[in-house]
Amino acid sequence: MATYIARRLMLLPLVAFGVTILIFALLQFLHPAIRAGAFITNPNQLKAIDAIIKKYGLDQPVYVQYWTWLREVFHGNLGWSQSVRLPVLDAIIAFFPTTLELTLYAFVPIMIVGVWLGTAAAVHRDKVVDHLSRVFSISFRSLPSFVWGLLILMVFYGRFNWFPPGRLSLEADLFVRSAQFTKYTGLMTADALLNGQLWIFFDALRHLAGPALTLTMVSVALLVRVTRSSMLEALSQDYVRTARAKGLAPAVVNTRHARKNALIPVITLSSLTIVGLLNGVVIIETIFNYPGIGRWGAFAAQQLDIPGVTGFTMFIAALTVLGNLAADIMYAYFDPRIRLQ
């Protein structure tokens, strides 16, 4: 097991190398003056394009630029993210906990609703609940997430003022910045509880609700479908028929016997869902003005902030590798028939 994990972890630098090479290869297609755009904030600076290209070495061959960048990385410097005026590493440290928090708050409802709906659909196969779950999950999935995001914002903020955009309301935000509040984890709800500030906790929750609901709506479909088919398979197994023949209550058969086994692929899927969510936040965070890593990534790409995009991509790639590894490990753990080699 340990060697398996070690071997998989060794993949990390290779993957990072791969994605950075890919990004720098894409740089080939961008003219230096296009990239100089990242440093020009108003048309009155047009005269300075050449000086800017020279200053940042944007006209050097791409392998030279890659080498310069790589050398800096080995010195622990991931570069400067011009789009947010922060060093890349600081940007990751600042944005990631925010996104992680949102992901967790979306993940829990996704798992609960997904498994619950998937099970119900399988148990009541071809009945109304099955059809409805399909209609809902597919319609949630088939509209782009930004449409749902805007709709939720308009209804739950514009109409009812329940779920405002941003991360905290004004008073809470000012309080969190004051000396009375200590930041332990970077997860606002956790920090609020640790500081014993319930009102901050609920304020943060209100702000999390909109984006988390949107994420849940667009991501739950896959889990419903996987749970349903896995459950159907389990329900048709001999041991389930045996259990039923023994006269056990249907609810007990469904939850204890069938669902337990049906959940194995679901558990695997769950770690990938987290990775998927981390990617999915790009648009949702922008719409809800939620200051997470996804908003940064999208913004950096728009601004042609190459070090920012590179850092963001590397980080997401690393998370994906780790997520896959976690899935493999959990798979082996929950299903003793599987051994990691």
Added chain:
Amino acid sequence: MRFMRTLLVLTLVIMLAGVTGVAQGQAVRNPDTLVIATIGDPETLDYSYAYDTASSQVFLWHIYETLIFFNGGSTGTFVPMLATEVPSLANGGISKDGRTYTFKLRDGVKFHDGTPLTAEDVKYSLLRFMFMDRDGGPSELLLTPIVESHGTRDDKGTLRLELFREADNAIKVSGNTISITLKRPFAPFLSIMATWSMAVSKKWAIAQRDWNGTAGDLSRLNNPKKPDDTPLFTKTNGTGPFKLVQWDRSGRQVIMERNDTYWRKPAALKRVIIRVVEDFGARRLMLQQGDADIVSVGRPQKPQVEGLPGVRIIDDLSRLVTHGVFMNMKVDTGAGNPDVGSGRLDGAGIPGDFFADVNVRRGIAQAFDYNTALRDCWGNKATVGNGPIPKGMFGYISTGKWYAYDPAKAAAAFREARGGQVWSTGFRFSILYNTGNTIRECMAGVLKAGVEALNPKFRVDVRSITFPTLLQQYRQGRLPIFIIGWAADFPDADNFVTPFMHSTGVYSNAQGYKSPEVDKLIEEARFETDPGKRRATFAKLQEFAYNDVTTIYYYAVGLQVMRSWVRGWYHNPAFFAEYLYPMFKQ
């Protein structure tokens, strides 16, 4: 099952309930805090590095103050700010030869850290501004009048120390008076001082490990590579009515609080928050709910905020921005330029010097349906100019001629171009604008329709490219016609005629426009302090703008959207953003 049904019903109810309702009769939200939801992050809070509206929005006149300030809504008259008097020939503040400006500093002005403002601080601040001189920075604005140089480095990039000695001698301190001697009389100097003479505490800056004020330390100050290479990147210490609390770069907001030891009556607002909210949908809802007091609204988005209860829309604000439809007289038609077709005058393209023929340019200027463009693209919120100088600014010639939409005259001009060849063979080229700018897209469409209607052999394409790509194509001179704007660095006509008409100007240079007479006139106007003579020179320049017609000029009016409980706001075209000091909520 029951759950699903409830959910379905609930969703339908919510959707039917409509989404534009607003809580009526709202009380003032956060009465002592002003929240501004904007679209761009500041690049830096270092006043010597910043050259973007978002940065100036934070510190200019709120944190850092200038020697003199604009008088109410006027751009041409001034009131004292850190100085006790606006220098003039009459009060002896401007020397008889028009070269030396003397400012006596106000007593009792303190920086935010409590240290008093001295003339030495002002000198340090001005020198620091000039000699930071980062590539693409604003330093040139002071270097030009004081040492008559566009930069502080030679062609090899070596720092020119003799310039520093010159500047050091030109700015003299005596007690609480500071005098600045220019190389030559420079007419727009007071306008520049009203915007760019920000004062920082010298002692404090040095304590932050910033430039120590000597020539020996200049290399550390000059041309920093990144905004965070300057110690004042996120720190400020000015004399203004607001102090910086925090610039939260990851949270994308700036928090300022009232300076209670301000030299005037402290501001009414206790706190100001400038927050970046990129998505217009969110900004609009924040305005509707009162979570934001002032939001950025683009012209095409205006209908979406009209009719919101408790929201005030102020339109038709004059702005110091000239937009242009620029014709390029030396297009690079080299390999693969998709915007010049074949690159020859064969009916399927244009040669590089196509627009060098003034008849072509006059044809374009008269094929453009001005009224339709202003009505359909701008909702009549723009006017056509007769040169680069915007209406309302000194130097604008109201009697100056300009072209009208006249297909017959346009056709006549095209018939004359290149001995009739243009008319008989036809052409094809593109008009370019930056992606997402629907107004420019519309303008380009109107021009296309006008030109193509003249002759079936005339073909014009409209193409959008991203702003960075526009920069690239512009730099390489590959754009036949492009649409872009210019925002004033300071409110003086010189800042308009130079970029648009001088051979070294940002736009004229890219268009290949070079006229020694025009250059001479612009420089005359720059150094002329007699308003009458100056105006006469601008009138001559206007004639050149008309006769040479390298560009079609237009000016748009601005739009301000805020909650109606915001009071004390007023407009001056020279402001980059709201002037916060007199504002309050009620």
